Amino acid sequence: MEAALRLFKLSFLLSLILGNSGVIGSRTLPDLASGPGGKFPSPCNRIECPTYELVSSENGYEIRRYNTSVWISTEPIKDTSLVKASRNGFSQLFYYIHGKNDKSQTIEMTAPVITQVSPSDGPSSESNFTLSYYVPRKYQADPPPAKNVHVQRWDTRYVAVKQFDGYVSDDNAAKEAAELEESLKGTDWGKAIAKSRETGGVGFSSAYTVAQYNAPYELFFRVNEIWMSFQIDK
Ligand SMILES: *[C@@H]1O[C@H](CO)[C@@H](O)[C@H](O)[C@H]1NC(C)=O
Ligand SMILES: *[C@@H]1O[C@H](CO)[C@@H](O)[C@H](O)[C@H]1NC(C)=O
Numbered sequence: 001m002e003a004a005l006r007l008f009k010l011s012f013l014l015s016l017i018l019g020n021s022g023v024i025g026s027r028t029l030p031d032l033a034s035g036p037g038g039k040f041p042s043p044c045n046r047i048e049c050p051t052y053e054l055v056s057s058e059n060g061y062e063i064r065r066y067n068t069s070v071w072i073s074t075e076p077i078k079d080t081s082l083v084k085a086s087r088n089g090f091s092q093l094f095y096y097i098h099g100k101n102d103k104s105q106t107i108e109m110t111a112p113v114i115t116q117v118s119p120s121d122g123p124s125s126e127s128n129f130t131l132s133y134y135v136p137r138k139y140q141a142d143p144p145p146a147k148n149v150h151v152q153r154w155d156t157r158y159v160a161v162k163q164f165d166g167y168v169s170d171d172n173a174a175k176e177a178a179e180l181e182e183s184l185k186g187t188d189w190g191k192a193i194a195k196s197r198e199t200g201g202v203g204f205s206s207a208y209t210v211a212q213y214n215a216p217y218e219l220f221f222r223v224n225e226i227w228m229s230f231q232i233d234k
Contacts, residue, residue: 041223043213048110061162070140071152076128089131101146110134112211160228176226177208196230
């Protein structure tokens with residue numbers, strides 16, 4: 001909360017300094033506009049991201065086909081709050097890439113950091129949150145191991161994606177996920193997602209995944225996405 005307040009003050013200060021030119025403070029995101037190329041996450045122009053091809057651009061969401069990818073993941077973090085669990089998990093991943101691994105290796109930051117959300121099947125209001133960092137291609141064959149993290153190797157997969165901006169909160173993540181779920185209802189994509197959740201497999205069993213592309217100190221042009229992964233029967 002305090003950090004958020006500090007950020008807010010800082011962004012307010014910056015908007016005073018920069019004036020209301022609408023260049024930096026603007027809430028409209030021209031590079032996120034839906035176009036023939038879909039909504040390419042702009043931070044991926046600067047840092048390495050998993051590669052995908054756009055399969056379909058629908059009303060309010062898109063379908064991507066991701067190449068194989070490798071992730072370093074925390075153990076499931078039990079919490080009632082996505083934001084709290086993500087802060088906890090993010091710091092574990094931050095130390096990992098800054099050399100707290102068995103090879104004392106420093107690894108470049110990538111995007112996105114993803115949080116897989118698995119709500120409890122029982123009466124508990126706690127969910128499992130697993131945070132993961134996308135491993136740069138040059139380390140994918142053999143990412144340095146470390147205590148309390150494990151490797152997730154993903155086959156190629158389809159992902160339904162809904163993008164949103166600003167800072168992720170418990171409320172907006174849940175709302176965006178519910179909206180994506182609603183948009184997919186009755187579609188072939190929706191059916192494939194439901195089936196993949198049931199059959200499970202690495203990265204499929206969670207209800208949804210929140211992908212965050214910006215570091216906490218990046219105030220503007222923040223890109224976040226809700227992901228729902230699925231496979232298509234061959
Ligand atoms: C998919 O990943 C492989 C292995 O990392 C790479 O050689 C290939 O170029 C990638 N394909 C695309 C379309 O990005
Ligand atoms: C949450 O994680 C724990 C520990 O890994 C696991 O035993 C439990 O089944 C998970 N629950 C859900 C709903 O995924």
